[in-house]
Amino acid sequence: MVRQTFDVIVCGAGPAGLALATLLAPNRRVLLLERRASQGIGPRIGESLPGAAAPLLHKLGVLEQFHRGGHRERGPAIAVWDRETPVWKDAILDPNGPGWHLDRRGFEAMLRQRTLESGASLVDGCRHIRIERQQGSWQLGTGDVQYGAPVVVDATGRASGIARQLGLHQSTEDPLLCLYSFLDSHPDDPDCSMRIQADEQGWWYTVPLPGDKRVLAYHLDSDNPLWRQLKRGADFLALARQHPLLAEALQGLAPARMQCRPAGTAMLNVTALESVGDGFLAVGDALFSFDPISSQGLFHSLASAASAANAIIAGSTDALDRHRREMQTVAAQYLFHWRGTYQGPARFGRYPFWQRRQGFQAAATQALVS
Secondary structure (H helix, E strand, O other): OEEEEOOEEEEOOOHHHHHHHHHHOOOOOEEEEOOOOOOOOOOOOOOEEOHHHHHHHHHOOOHHHHHOOOOEEOOOEEEEOOOOOOEEEOHHHOOOOOOEEOOHHHHHHHHHHHHHHHOOEEEOOOOOOEEEEEOOEEEEEEOOEEEEEOEEEEOOHHHOHHHHHOOOOOEOOOOEEEEEEEEEOOOOOOOOOEEEEEEOOEEEEEEEEOOOEEEEEEEEEOOOOHHHHOOOHHHHHHHHOOOHHHHHHHOOOOOOOEEEEEOOOEEOOHHHHHHHOOOEEEOHHHOEEOOHHHOOHHHHHHHHHHHHHHHHHHOOHHHHHHHHHHHHHHHHHHHHHHHHHHOOOHHHOOOHHHHHHHHHHHHHHHHHHO
């Protein structure tokens, strides 16, 4: 068996793992292990980045390249949520700037290129990673190669694959499912708004993307049989068009292939991370998976990576404790706003989707502090 040693091993080459490796590589021997053998093609869900991410992109050394990447500046948000009448919020009022709707594939390719330029090593196609702790060091095996490092970071996304092997589990009480499709849009489509619509069964959003695409997504409970009835693109589009706010933006568009993925809030207990052994951290969705209603998932990936990098570079117990407290604060603030958002549509309060959100929020809060 081949054995190699590094200072830090990051499992997962999504935005969080790539950002962390980029920040560490100038001063550390960093290895990225990625499950996927290829990066895939076509648009990806998770396409929103707020203006507050600009300093993080600058720190990563990619801000100028990002601005050349063809990403679409956010327009206004128009929501039918607390009331049946639309409420307009202009993105220009955000003190950090309006933010962007991304070419997500292009964004990740840019981060990947930057990570490799920074000097980090990357191994793709590691479908099965075994982890154990031996004599104060982490040992990770994949195929016939074993890698060792004093610090290991789980950046495997919502699956939290490394944390799960070590006996840690995210709270997963929220069965929110995202059913979505990428529609071919008109090249001259003047609409630049994000449209958000609540209804009895959940909530919708649609927004134009780079490359003449428009994403249409519906969020409902995974045990609601309605989602299976909507797996035909034509039925999905027809239901969305029953809402005037959505119908206006979807006029003349044809159905497209349907996709779905889990989307509910899920959180690791930050204080439990140290129980599995020194030098274990989690970032991005592997630590906290945010509800898409927050539009903060991608920003959290970059911000949690920057916080973890600071703690690892400092190399002290105090620095790690500061990082954990920061992540707990982030989670508490997110839960506060999440609770308030789902309490908004009081007119749907008797429907199971909206009733269940309250119980899930309480459970997530308890999991965070217990």
